[in-house]
Amino acid sequence: MRKKWRLLAAAVTVATAMACVAIEPNLERSGANTYQSAFTTRTLVKGSTGTDVRELQGRLKYIGYYKGKIDGAFGWGTYWAVRNFQYKFGMKIDGKVGPATRTKLVAASRGYNPYAQGRAAASKHTASVSSTPTASYGGRNVSANDMKLISNAVYGESRGEPYVGQVAIAAVILNRLENPNFPHNIPGIIFQPGAFTAVADGQIWLSPNATAKKAVNDAMRGWDPSSGAIYYFNPATATSKWIWSRPQIKRIGRHIFCR
Amino acid sequence: MFSRITSFVVVLALVVAGFWGYREHREKQALLVKAENQYQRAFHTLSDNMNLLQDELGKSLAVNSKLQATNSLTEVWRLSAQARSDVGELPLSLMPFNNTMNFLNDVSNFSYQVAVHNEGNKPLTDDQWNTLNQMYTRSKNLEKQLSALQSAVISKNLRWMDAELALAQTDKKTDNVIVDGFKSMEKQVKSEKPLTFGPTVTGLRTRNATDENKLTGNPVDADGAAQAAANFLGLPNTQGVVAQKNGSGTPYSSYSVTAKLPQDGQVYLTVTAKGGHITNYMDNRAVGDPRIDLDQAGTKALAYLKSKGITGNTIIRTDQYDNVGVFEIVPSTNGVLIYPERTTVKVALDTGSVVGLVAQDYAFNQSPNRRIPAAKLTEAQARKFVSPKVSIQETNRAIIQDELNREQFCYEFVGIMDNDTYKIYISAVDGKEVGVEKLKM
Known part of the structure; x- marks a missing residue:
């Protein structure tokens, strides 16, 4: 009985080993044969995101022009790498990756194969771009996590409101940044005791939907439907008399925005 | 027999419920104490910082040498910022406290301008000394009230949780010592004449203010705003375009305009009351x-x-x-x-x-015949003011607004250091560094 098991085990081991030996080079070869560039026909510029940007970064890294992370977001690092590449290859230096630069780069980085190099990052299945890049608001950089906090607050405070109303609430949070009456950082504003009902009752920890995130993105880039408001309240539920005394600006959905 | 079992079960249930209730109560108490302690910490730190703040203001008045004044004023800058942050941790957002916050902000801006951004390392001017002296007196008054309140909180065991409750129910007349203490502080600051500052601090204060005098054109009414929006959108007439005057709280007086585009649906615009300029346009299709x-x-x-x-x-x-x-x-x-x-x-x-x-x-800054001042420095001269560690990739000439909202003619150097990209602005007129920006994305 025991012998039988041992025999079986040995057989399985040998079979696996053989399979590995047989498959491994096969895998690599098939990878090399079937790997096609993930470039698309679109022109890539600073600000572009996507699989083709990964491809661009991977190839630039392969030939030593790019030193940053392969994250699929065409930022300043990628921009300088492209310009350097264009300079070295005697092309027009504009930092854009159009058909000419693309062709030159594919030719210059022959042998580039993200699969053979075991770089899962370049896999087409994980093509989606990683986290939202940081953005800047009024000359100050706001971290990706602070942007998530704002989206959470916007979702907790105003889901179900019209889209402009949600952008307006994100704008109110950002308007507070420069106002002397409020803390000068995003977490300080959001977690100020009594400032937001969604923080007080824990609704801020609901996962925000795509609409709330989009609203924050719009507000970060300067869209302000609240016209410079720093307070808002829901007249149906507001208990504070003081908030009614603030100079009102306008009403969007259920909220009155004021200064 | 049956009633015995029932009564046993009932008694057991009561005991269990009682025990459970007691435990819940204790846990709730523990949480309340924790929350209370957070407020107490912020409050007592605030009082401490105000105390230190007026010490340092006094010190900076007492010395005449620039070096020592700078040391004290840098402390003033730090402590006033810290005090503002302490206030932000207290549940005061439901009561007016903006005059006091403005005062702290002014102290912070003034000390920053005098100590950190002082040009030429000069000792304090008479005007600056007077402003500083007023700040000293006022912060002393504030500090006196705050420390009286602090003693009351300690000796009478006053709780911030009660103050928070009192603030939440504004329909009733409150007689909460903490709330009243802060209200009287605010009242005092409000009654004082506004401090006078030199142009630099005033500039800092109005950094985001928009000056309507800079807008071109004549005032428009609601119809004019609707017409401006229709023109902008390329609509044949103002049918379906609704302009509503915004309330008095806006930074510049304006109209909120909504219109319907045939293919996109509702769009939103902000139109200035002076000149009918479009400042904000949103189409959320x-x-x-x-x-x-x-x-x-x-x-x-x-x-x-x-x-x-x-x-x-x-x-x-x-x-x-x-x-x-x-x-x-x-x-x-x-x-x-x-x-x-x-x-x-x-x-x-x-x-x-x-x-x-x-x-x-x-809309606020465009001027068709803007004069570009003559550069007094060449690009090579300006470049010397950038660290040699930065490898410069691109140079432009630019007009930017500095932190006091003044337009400055600069050389813009875009360079890399440590894989990060920076934009460095050096004044083309006097070689001063006007701004540095670290670029992300």
């Missing part, structure tokens, strides 16, 4: 999968500005989210980038149509 790339979208954004009669020919920032491309655009005249006249254009990547515009900076 659903955007489908991208069919054009960012490069093409950028061209569309520039063409759009041209069609609206807005100058702007250089894209300074591009980014993309949710199938839209967003472009920040400035005009470049004779090779000089005019940053104060910035616009932001949002292009839908499905059809390439423009679905948003921010033109507030442009």
Whole structure:
């Protein structure tokens, strides 16, 4: 009985080993044969995101022009790498990756194969771009996590409101940044005791939907439907008399925005 | 027999419920104490910081040498910022406390300007000394009230949780010692005459204020605002365009305008009351999968500005989210980038149509015959003010606004250090560093 098991085990081991030996080079070869560039026909510029940007970064890294992370977001690092590449290859230096630069780069980085190099990052299945890049608001950089906090607050405070109303609430949070009456950082504003009902009752920890995130993105880039408001309240539920005394600006959905 | 079992079960249930209730109560108490302690910590730290703040203000008055004054004033700057942050941790957002916060902010801005940004290391001028002296007296008064309140809180065991409750129920008349203490502080600061500052601190204060005198054109009424919006959108008439005057709280008086576009639905605009300029335009139509790339979208954004009669020919920032491309655009005249006249254009990547515009900076700062001052420094001379560790990739000439809202003619050096990209602005007139920006994306 025991012998039988041992025999079986040995057989399985040998079979696996053989399979590995047989498959491994096969895998690599098939990878090399079937790997096609993930470039698309679109022109890539600073600000572009996507699989083709990964491809661009991977190839630039392969030939030593790019030193940053392969994250699929065409930022300043990628921009300088492209310009350097264009300079070295005697092309027009504009930092854009159009058909000419693309062709030159594919030719210059022959042998580039993200699969053979075991770089899962370049896999087409994980093509989606990683986290939202940081953005800047009024000359100050706001971290990706602070942007998530704002989206959470916007979702907790105003889901179900019209889209402009949600952008307006994100704008109110950002308007507070420069106002002397409020803390000068995003977490300080959001977690100020009594400032937001969604923080007080824990609704801020609901996962925000795509609409709330989009609203924050719009507000970060300067869209302000609240016209410079720093307070808002829901007249149906507001208990504070003081908030009614603030100079009102306008009403969007259920909220009155004021200064 | 049966009733015995029942009564046993009932008694057991009561005991269990009682025990459970007791435990819940204790846990709740523990949480309340924890929350209370957080408030107490912020409050007592605030009092401490105010105490130190007026010490340091006094010290900076007592010395005459620039070096020592700078040391004290740097402390003043730090402590006033810290005090503001302490206030932010207290549940005071439901009561008026803005005058006190403004006072702390002024102290902070003033000490920063005098100590950190002082030009030429001069000792305090008489005006500065007087302002500082007023700040000292006022902060002393504030501190006196605050420490009296602090003693009351300690000796009478006053709880911030009660103050918070009292603030939440404003329909009733409150007689909470903490709330009253802060209210009387605020009242006192409010009764004082506003402090006088030199132009630099006033500039800091009005950094984001928008000066309506800079707008061109005549005041428009609601019909005029609707007409301006219709013209902007290319609608034949103002049918379906609704303009509503915004309330008095806006930074500049304006109208909120809504209109319906035949294919996109509702759009939203902000129109200035003076001149009928469009400062904000939003079209929130659903955007489908991208069919054009960012490069093409950028061209569309520039063409759009041209069609609206807005100058702007250089894209300074591009980014993309949710199938839209967003472009920040400035005009470049004779090779000089005019940053104060910035616009932001949002292009839908499905059809390439423009679905948003921010033109507030442009409306307030554009001037068709802007004079570019003569540069007193050459590019090579200005470059010497940039660290040799930065490898400069690009140089431009630019007009930017400094932190006091003044326009400055600068050399813009775009360079890399440690894989990060920086924009460094050196004044072309006197070689002073006007600003540094670390670029992300």
